[in-house]
Amino acid sequence: MAFRLPAIMKTTAARLSALYLLLFALCAVLLVFYMTSLSARMLMVQTQETINEEVLGLARAYQRGGIPTLVRVVEQRARQPGANLYLLADPNGQILSGNVQSIQPGVLQREGWTELPFSYERYGEVAGRRTPAGTEKTDSEIVTEERHNAIAVVLRLPNQMLLMVGRDLGEPERFRDVVQRALMVALGMMGFGGLLIWYFVGRRALKHIDGVSEASRRIMAGDLTGRLPVTGAGDEFDRLAENLNVMLARIAHLNDGLKQVSDNIAHDLKTPLTRLRNRAEAALSGKKTGADYREVLEGTIAESDQLIRTFNAILMISRLEAGYSAESVAKVDLSAVVHDVFELYEPVAEELGVGLEAHAAGEFMINGNRELIAQALSNVVDNAIKYSAGAVEAPHVSVALKREGDEIHLLVADNGLGIPDEGDRKRATERFVRLEQSRSQPGSGLGLSLAHAVMKFHNGRLDLLPGNPGLSVLMSFPGSKDE
Amino acid sequence: MSPLISRKIAYNDGMKILVIEDDREAADYMQRAFAEAGHTAHVAGDGDSGFALADAAEYDVMVVDRMLPRRDGLSVIAGLRSRGNTTPVLILSALGEVDDRVTGLRAGGDDYLTKPYAFSELLARVEVLNRRAPTRESETVYRVGDLELDRLSHTVRRGSQEITLQPREYRLLEYLMRHAGQVVTRTMLLENVWDYHFDPQTNVIDVHVSRLRGKIEKGFEKPILHTIRGAGYMLKAG
Numbered sequence: 001m002a003f004r005l006p007a008i009m010k011t012t013a014a015r016l017s018a019l020y021l022l023l024f025a026l027c028a029v030l031l032v033f034y035m036t037s038l039s040a041r042m043l044m045v046q047t048q049e050t051i052n053e054e055v056l057g058l059a060r061a062y063q064r065g066g067i068p069t070l071v072r073v074v075e076q077r078a079r080q081p082g083a084n085l086y087l088l089a090d091p092n093g094q095i096l097s098g099n100v101q102s103i104q105p106g107v108l109q110r111e112g113w114t115e116l117p118f119s120y121e122r123y124g125e126v127a128g129r130r131t132p133a134g135t136e137k138t139d140s141e142i143v144t145e146e147r148h149n150a151i152a153v154v155l156r157l158p159n160q161m162l163l164m165v166g167r168d169l170g171e172p173e174r175f176r177d178v179v180q181r182a183l184m185v186a187l188g189m190m191g192f193g194g195l196l197i198w199y200f201v202g203r204r205a206l207k208h209i210d211g212v213s214e215a216s217r218r219i220m221a222g223d224l225t226g227r228l229p230v231t232g233a234g235d236e237f238d239r240l241a242e243n244l245n246v247m248l249a250r251i252a253h254l255n256d257g258l259k260q261v262s263d264n265i266a267h268d269l270k271t272p273l274t275r276l277r278n279r280a281e282a283a284l285s286g287k288k289t290g291a292d293y294r295e296v297l298e299g300t301i302a303e304s305d306q307l308i309r310t311f312n313a314i315l316m317i318s319r320l321e322a323g324y325s326a327e328s329v330a331k332v333d334l335s336a337v338v339h340d341v342f343e344l345y346e347p348v349a350e351e352l353g354v355g356l357e358a359h360a361a362g363e364f365m366i367n368g369n370r371e372l373i374a375q376a377l378s379n380v381v382d383n384a385i386k387y388s389a390g391a392v393e394a395p396h397v398s399v400a401l402k403r404e405g406d407e408i409h410l411l412v413a414d415n416g417l418g419i420p421d422e423g424d425r426k427r428a429t430e431r432f433v434r435l436e437q438s439r440s441q442p443g444s445g446l447g448l449s450l451a452h453a454v455m456k457f458h459n460g461r462l463d464l465l466p467g468n469p470g471l472s473v474l475m476s477f478p479g480s481k482d483e
Numbered sequence: 484m485s486p487l488i489s490r491k492i493a494y495n496d497g498m499k500i501l502v503i504e505d506d507r508e509a510a511d512y513m514q515r516a517f518a519e520a521g522h523t524a525h526v527a528g529d530g531d532s533g534f535a536l537a538d539a540a541e542y543d544v545m546v547v548d549r550m551l552p553r554r555d556g557l558s559v560i561a562g563l564r565s566r567g568n569t570t571p572v573l574i575l576s577a578l579g580e581v582d583d584r585v586t587g588l589r590a591g592g593d594d595y596l597t598k599p600y601a602f603s604e605l606l607a608r609v610e611v612l613n614r615r616a617p618t619r620e621s622e623t624v625y626r627v628g629d630l631e632l633d634r635l636s637h638t639v640r641r642g643s644q645e646i647t648l649q650p651r652e653y654r655l656l657e658y659l660m661r662h663a664g665q666v667v668t669r670t671m672l673l674e675n676v677w678d679y680h681f682d683p684q685t686n687v688i689d690v691h692v693s694r695l696r697g698k699i700e701k702g703f704e705k706p707i708l709h710t711i712r713g714a715g716y717m718l719k720a721g
Contacts, residue, residue, distance in 0.1 A: 304599075
């Protein structure tokens, strides 16, 4: 991948690292600034103390022997290596003695501590330059005749002469320089490190995002089977991609369902609609009596009712698959529903010569929708009765409810012809699928699909199992024992 | 209209019905059909005018579409209920799922019918809702012709002969007798006797009714439980 800086800079990772870098640098600068100012102040106080001691010493010398002693001591001290600044001047500021060659004008006019560092020039005196223990390794700079900054105290002696004792500020200034340089280097390194992190993290994020964008473009272009890449690193990108893939699978599933519904609506609703229209058309042609019209109209109403029924079933399945509101769910006793459905179908079964029995002892409480479960079960029972009646010698349907591990199993078994082919059994729960043998039976072909959708809504399953003989429909509800 | 549907029954004679429905054609059809059945229907085309009409005049039953312009049906009903109006309301709706029905009834509706519906179903339900229909809730013995149902001892007799019924058959007959002289549809029976609102694929209700009919008519001269074609059933003497 080419180095695409602008794109990298736009990544969140890059923005975040830039932000952190900035904050960190700011903190570092503040800290260093605080520390240097603290140390500079300490150095300044130290310098002032040194000067005070010098002044005290010179004062004692002056008390001992007046001006001559003072001059001698000054001359002596001024020659020592790394010496302080000493200056003795006449009342007009004319330099008489000391190691200062020239001084910023005006400094000697004010007695007491100088308020601001001033510049001066020292004599090119290098006596005793070779200091032993290398205490001041930059002494060579001081002893040249460059101008330096210093602070000093100026005193007026009783005979109106001026004495100045000062100290060069080279040391605190050098300290500040060192700290500043260190700071610049540190900032530079930090900046470089930040850029590196920025580049690698940003590029990694970009690579992932590019992969995702690429995949989603393909999917948007209509390839609903496409999935986002999962690297297997198990990081947040993978988790996101996995979740999005699950979502895509669901969308694809819903889309398939929708496509299938529209196909099937076209087929299954068009046929009765055409029949309806033909019937009306036929009624209009030829000579008809009032009773004929009546019959046609009644047929039309019956046909419309069947259409409405089919339509409602389609809508209901779609709504179930889209997910219902939680409001429609409450505690339901499955065995009560089994008893209700059994009781509802018992006369029909008897009329058709089908033996119907139900086994549901005790309570089987689940969270669900009583209406939907009853509808699903009655569809299944309806089918079982319909397809076993007249198909075998002694048609028989049994409904049994029992606990099986963590599940509640509701089994509707008949001894009819069943569905021998496994593929057919699988297809039977799909919408509008009416297996060949069932084409002669009335119905929308949606009964099992609706039951299937209801089971899915309850986080359960609907399985078609081969009976012995016949067909068994197993509705499994999740149900823990403590419920 | 079939003459069987437009029969005249004393208290159902000339019900005053308010129809709040924005679909002009459906409203006109309802108005005509109600008139043929012997009732007077007023039509309001939106929620606001419907509310004003219901608030101003006394109606025996109201038929309210759930989705209306200006003010939706449920809000109209809730508004009327909060003003002490107790006129029975049947909600018409294109939304027919379980939770929709619950919210509709919770808002103050007395019955709920999903579009598309058969007018015979609507008429049967509206006639049962009629405010002026005698409430038989408090009666301990229901009598229709020579058929008698004692709600305290849970016994049923016709003439001098006692009839033994299964619990469900008893409840079925009880409901039919409570609404004797009115058309009762299959879905009304499923709703009121079984307490389910779904649509069974096979007409299971018919088989239950014919079983009951066998028990209360067999051996007697006069039929008492009549099938109303295209609508449902009616328990009626003579």
